[in-house]
Amino acid sequence: MSRFGMVIDTRRCVGCHDCVVACKTENGVPEGYSRDWITEEMHGAFPTLQLEIRSERCNHCDNPPCVSCCPTGASHIHERGGVVLVTHDKCIGCKACLAACPYDARFIHPDGYADKCTFCIHRVEKGLDPACVSVCPTHCMHFGDLDDPQSEVSQLLSSRPHHTLMSEAGTKPCIYYLT
Amino acid sequence: MMVNLSRRRFLKISAATMAAAGALDGSFHVMAGSDKPVEQGIRTVPTFCNLCFWECGAIATVRDGKLWKIEGNPLDPLSRGRLCPRGTGGIGAQYDPDRLRSPLLRVSERGQEKWKAVTWDEALAYVADKMQKIKTEHGPESFAAFIHGLGGRFFKHTLRAFGTENIAAPSFAQCRGPRDVGFTLTFGADAGSLERTDIENAQCLVLIGSHIGENMHNTQVQEFADAVGRGATVIVADPRFSVAGSKAKYYLPIKPGTDLALLLAWMHVIVEEKLYDQEYVDKYGFGFEQFVAEIQSFTPEWAYPETGIDPDTIRATAREMARYRPATLIHPGRHSSWYGNDAQRSRALALLNALMGSWGRKGGLYIPAGMSLPDYPFPPYPKSDKPLADNPNNRYPFADEVISTGIREATITGNPYPVKGWLVYATNLINSLPNQAETIRAIENLDLLVVVDTIPSEIACWADVVLPESIYLERYEELHAEPFRHPFIALRQPVVPAPGDQKPNWWIAKTLAQKLGLGAYYPWNDIEEYLRARLKAGGYSFEDLKRDGIIRGPQPPIYFEDGAPVAFDTPSRKIEFYSVQLQKAGFDPVPKYTPPEPPPPGSYRLLFGRAPMHSFSRTQTNPLLLDLQDENAVWVNAQEATRLGLRSGDYVRLRNQDGQVSNRVRVKATERIHPDCVYMTHGWGHTSKMLRSAFGRGASDAQMITRYKTDPLMGGTGMNVNFVTLESEA
Numbered sequence: 001m002s003r004f005g006m007v008i009d010t011r012r013c014v015g016c017h018d019c020v021v022a023c024k025t026e027n028g029v030p031e032g033y034s035r036d037w038i039t040e041e042m043h044g045a046f047p048t049l050q051l052e053i054r055s056e057r058c059n060h061c062d063n064p065p066c067v068s069c070c071p072t073g074a075s076h077i078h079e080r081g082g083v084v085l086v087t088h089d090k091c092i093g094c095k096a097c098l099a100a101c102p103y104d105a106r107f108i109h110p111d112g113y114a115d116k117c118t119f120c121i122h123r124v125e126k127g128l129d130p131a132c133v134s135v136c137p138t139h140c141m142h143f144g145d146l147d148d149p150q151s152e153v154s155q156l157l158s159s160r161p162h163h164t165l166m167s168e169a170g171t172k173p174c175i176y177y178l179t
Numbered sequence: 180m181m182v183n184l185s186r187r188r189f190l191k192i193s194a195a196t197m198a199a200a201g202a203l204d205g206s207f208h209v210m211a212g213s214d215k216p217v218e219q220g221i222r223t224v225p226t227f228c229n230l231c232f233w234e235c236g237a238i239a240t241v242r243d244g245k246l247w248k249i250e251g252n253p254l255d256p257l258s259r260g261r262l263c264p265r266g267t268g269g270i271g272a273q274y275d276p277d278r279l280r281s282p283l284l285r286v287s288e289r290g291q292e293k294w295k296a297v298t299w300d301e302a303l304a305y306v307a308d309k310m311q312k313i314k315t316e317h318g319p320e321s322f323a324a325f326i327h328g329l330g331g332r333f334f335k336h337t338l339r340a341f342g343t344e345n346i347a348a349p350s351f352a353q354c355r356g357p358r359d360v361g362f363t364l365t366f367g368a369d370a371g372s373l374e375r376t377d378i379e380n381a382q383c384l385v386l387i388g389s390h391i392g393e394n395m396h397n398t399q400v401q402e403f404a405d406a407v408g409r410g411a412t413v414i415v416a417d418p419r420f421s422v423a424g425s426k427a428k429y430y431l432p433i434k435p436g437t438d439l440a441l442l443l444a445w446m447h448v449i450v451e452e453k454l455y456d457q458e459y460v461d462k463y464g465f466g467f468e469q470f471v472a473e474i475q476s477f478t479p480e481w482a483y484p485e486t487g488i489d490p491d492t493i494r495a496t497a498r499e500m501a502r503y504r505p506a507t508l509i510h511p512g513r514h515s516s517w518y519g520n521d522a523q524r525s526r527a528l529a530l531l532n533a534l535m536g537s538w539g540r541k542g543g544l545y546i547p548a549g550m551s552l553p554d555y556p557f558p559p560y561p562k563s564d565k566p567l568a569d570n571p572n573n574r575y576p577f578a579d580e581v582i583s584t585g586i587r588e589a590t591i592t593g594n595p596y597p598v599k600g601w602l603v604y605a606t607n608l609i610n611s612l613p614n615q616a617e618t619i620r621a622i623e624n625l626d627l628l629v630v631v632d633t634i635p636s637e638i639a640c641w642a643d644v645v646l647p648e649s650i651y652l653e654r655y656e657e658l659h660a661e662p663f664r665h666p667f668i669a670l671r672q673p674v675v676p677a678p679g680d681q682k683p684n685w686w687i688a689k690t691l692a693q694k695l696g697l698g699a700y701y702p703w704n705d706i707e708e709y710l711r712a713r714l715k716a717g718g719y720s721f722e723d724l725k726r727d728g729i730i731r732g733p734q735p736p737i738y739f740e741d742g743a744p745v746a747f748d749t750p751s752r753k754i755e756f757y758s759v760q761l762q763k764a765g766f767d768p769v770p771k772y773t774p775p776e777p778p779p780p781g782s783y784r785l786l787f788g789r790a791p792m793h794s795f796s797r798t799q800t801n802p803l804l805l806d807l808q809d810e811n812a813v814w815v816n817a818q819e820a821t822r823l824g825l826r827s828g829d830y831v832r833l834r835n836q837d838g839q840v841s842n843r844v845r846v847k848a849t850e851r852i853h854p855d856c857v858y859m860t861h862g863w864g865h866t867s868k869m870l871r872s873a874f875g876r877g878a879s880d881a882q883m884i885t886r887y888k889t890d891p892l893m894g895g896t897g898m899n900v901n902f903v904t905l906e907s908e909a
Contacts, residue, residue, distance in 0.1 A: 014391075
C-alpha cells in the first residue's frame with residue numbers, strides 16, 4: 001500500500017504563491033477560491049525575528065474528520081495512496097466537512113459540492129507530480145509515498161527536523177514541513 | 180479555503196467571472212460561427228513569457244481551443260522548467276476583461292477618458308500625419324519615445340528611421356541605471372539585464388535592499404533557494420525584514436538611506452585586516468593605494484550611529500564575506516534609484532566585489548555569453564545634427580543611456596529644443612516616472628501622445644491615440660537572445676488568436692513606418708520571414724526553434740579561471756578602485772557618504788518594492804493574479820502602529836511632505852519593518868477608470884513620489900526621499 005504525502009521545505013519557500021496559481025489553472029478553481037494558500041508565521045520583535053512561510057492545503061489526513069462526518073460517503077479515502085477525495089455527485093453541500101476540517105481546507109464550489117485539494121490525483125496517476133509541486137521555482141515541495149522508506153519524502157523526513165500542522169487534533173496529517 | 184473577501188468583492192467577482200467566461204467563449208465561438216470547426220483536444224506551444232523582462236521560456240497548453248495553463252520550458256536556461264507566479268498566471272492576461280480591444284481616438288480633453296473606436300488605418304494615418312507635422316515644424320528629433328522591454332524593438336527601429344534618437348527606457352533613470360553606471364565606472368561593464376550573478380555557486384551572498392523572493396527574477400529566485408538550501412551564508416541589509424532577510428544568517432536592520440556608510444565600513448575592515456584578494460587586486464586593480472587612503476576614516480565605529488549596525492556585526496559580516504571569497508557575491512541589485520547618490524552607492528557595491536575578487540570568478544559575477552545572430556539588413560538610419568534632448572550640455576556626464584526624465588524636462592522647457600510628440604510603449608509613465616504633475620505638465624505641451632499597450636493604463640488615459648497590442652500569447656516577437664550564463668535563443672510565437680482587433684508590436688511599427696514613407700526599413704513581408712532570415716543568417720533553423728522554443732549554444736567559459744576573456748573597458752583598462760574620470764569631472768573618485776535627510780518628527784520615509792505575484796502596474800487586472808493579491812497594504816512598524824492607534828486591516832491615507840494624499844490603503848502593522856519607514860508594494864492605486872477590476876484598489880506609491888533627488892553622475896531619480904504621515908480613514 002502506498003500512502004501519498006508531501007514534504008515542504010520552509011527554508012526554501014519564499015511564499016511567492018506560484019503553487020496557488022498553478023493549482024487554479026491546472027484544476028480550473030473558480031475565481032475567489034483557492035485549494036492551497038500561503039501562511040506566514042512570525043515570532044519575535046524587530047529586528048530579532050523568525051518567519052516561517054508555508055504552502056498549505058488539505059493534509060490528506062490518515063484519520064480525516066471530513067470523511068468520518070460525511071453523511072453521504074462523498075468524502076472518502078481513495079484506494080490509491082490514501083488521498084482524501086470528494087465524489088461531486090454524491091455531495092449534498094451540507095458543509096459538515098467544512099466544519100470538521102481543522103485546516104479550513106474546504107470550500108463549497110459554486111456548483112454546490114465541497115471542493116479541496118486532490119493532490120492532483122489525475123496527474124499523479126500519470127506519474128506526474130501535483131501541479132503545485134511541479135511549478136515551484138524554489139523546489140521547496142516534494143511529493144511521494146510516505147510508506148516507502150526509499151522515497152524522497154521519506155528520506156527527507158529521516159534527515160531533517162520537521163513538523164505537521166495541529167498534530168494535537170489527532171488527524172494524522174500527511175503533509176510535513178521541514179524546518 | 181475561501182480567499183478573504185468582503186461581500187462586495189464577492190458579488191463583484193461573480194459578475195466579473197461570468198463576464199470573463201463570456202469573453203473567452205466569445206472569442207472562440209467566433210470561429211464556431213464560421214466554417215472553421217471548434218478546436219478539440221490538447222496541444223502545446225513553446226514560447227516565452229512576457230510578464231516581466233526576464234522573459235522565461237515557457238510551454239503553453241491549449242485544451243479544446245482555450246488556454247489551459249502555461250509551464251516553464253525545461254530546455255530554457257532561464258526558467259529551468261519552472262515559471263514564477265506571474266508567469267504561471269500569465270494566461271489570465273488573455274481573458275483580462277479590461278484589456279484594450281480596438282484602436283481608440285480621444286474625443287474630449289486629454290485625461291477625460293472619452294474615446295471613439297477607430298480602424299487601424301484611421302488611427303495610424305492620424306499618428307503618421309501628426310508625426311510628419313512635428314517633423315516639418317521642428318525636426319524629427321522633436322518626436323520622442325518611452326519604451327520598455329523587448330517588444331519595443333520595432334518601434335525603436337521605426338523611430339530611428341524617422342530620424343529621432345530620443346528614445347528612453349524608464350528602466351534606466353528610474354531603475355537599473357545608477358547600478359549600471361556604478362559598475363561600468365568600476366569594471367568597464369555593467370551588471371547586465373539578466374544579471375551576471377552566479378548565485379548558483381556563491382558561498383556567501385550579500386543583499387543590500389534587494390528583496391529576491393519578493394521580486395521574482397525567476398532564475399535568481401531559483402538559485403537563491405538553492406543557496407539557502409545548501410547552507411550558503413546569506414547577509415541581508417534592509418530596513419524591512421524581507422523574505423530574503425528571513426533566510427539570512429545575518430539580518431542587518433539598517434536605517435533607511437545609510438547603505439553606503441555600511442559598504443564603506445565593510446571595505447574599511449576588509450582593507451584594514453588585509454582580508455581582500457591581494458593577488459587579484461594587484462593584477463587587475465587601478466588606484467588601490469589612493470582608494471585605501473580614501474577609506475581610512477570609515478571605521479565601523481563611524482558607521483554605527485549612521486546605520487544602526489553595531490561595529491561587531493559589521494566586522495563579523497566583513498570577515499564572513501572574506502572567508503568565502505571569491506565565491507562571495509555582493510548582489511548589484513536592480514532597482515537602484517533610491518536616494519540620488521545611487522551611482523556612487525552602486526560603485527561601492529562594485530568595489531566590495533572587487534575586493535572579494537568576485538568579478539569574473541565562480542560564485543561571483545560571471546562573464547555572460549550570447550549567441551551570434553546577425554541583424555536583418557536594412558538601410559542606414561538618417562543622421563541628426565542635433566544633440567539628444569535629454570541631457571543638455573552633458574549635465575549628467577556619465578549617463579550612457581537616454582534619461583527619461585530628461586526627455587520629460589525638455590518637453591516642459593523646450594530646452595534644448597521643443598519636444599512635441601511622444602510614443603509610449605509598454606510602460607505606464609504616470610506610475611513609472613516620479614512626480615506625476617510634471618509628467619502631466621509635459622503631456623500638456625505635446626501635439627501628439629500615442630500609447631501602445633495591452634491594457635488601458637494611466638498613461639493611456641492621457642493619450643490622443645491608444646493602440647491595442649495583442650498579448651504575448653497571441654503574437655510573434657523579436658528573438659530573445661540576451662547574454663547569459665548559458666547562451667540561448669528563444670522564440671515567442673502565437674498560441675491562440677487575439678480576441679479583438681489587437682495587433683502585434685511588429686505589425687504596428689511596420690505599418691506606421693509604411694504610412695510615414697519608411698517602408699524601405701521593413702524589407703520583409705511578415706514577421707516569420709524576418710525571423711526565418713535572421714535565424715538562417717546565424718546558422719539556425721526556424722523550424723527547430725518553433726518546435727522547441729529554445730536553441731542552446733555551446734557553453735563557453737564564463738569564469739576567468741576557466742579562460743573567459745579578462746577585459747576591463749575602463750580608461751585604465753583595469754578595475755578602477757580610484758576613478759580618475761570621476762575626479763576630472765568633479766565627482767568623488769572613491770565614494771563618499773552623505774547622511775540622508777531624517778524624517779520630520781511624526782513622518783515616515785516611504786519605501787516601495789515588489790510583490791511576487793504582480794509586475795509593475797501592468798498586471799492588477801489579470802483575473803488570476805488579482806485573485807492572489809487584490810490590493811496592497813502599507814507596512815507600519817507594530818510599535819508605531821500601536822502609538823498611532825492603528826491595527827492591521829484598518830484603512831489609512833498617506834499624506835506626504837507636499838500635501839499629496841493617497842487613496843485609502845490597509846495597514847499591515849508588523850514587526851518586520853524599521854520604525855523610521857513605511858513600505859508598500861508598487862503597482863496599486865489605479866486611477867484609470869477603464870481598469871475596472873483594479874480601479875481604486877490600494878494606494879499608489881508613485882502618486883506619493885512628488886519629490887525625487889537626481890543623481891549628479893547620470894540623471895537617475897532617487898525616489899526613496901518622500902516622507903508621509905498616516906491619516907486614519909473611518
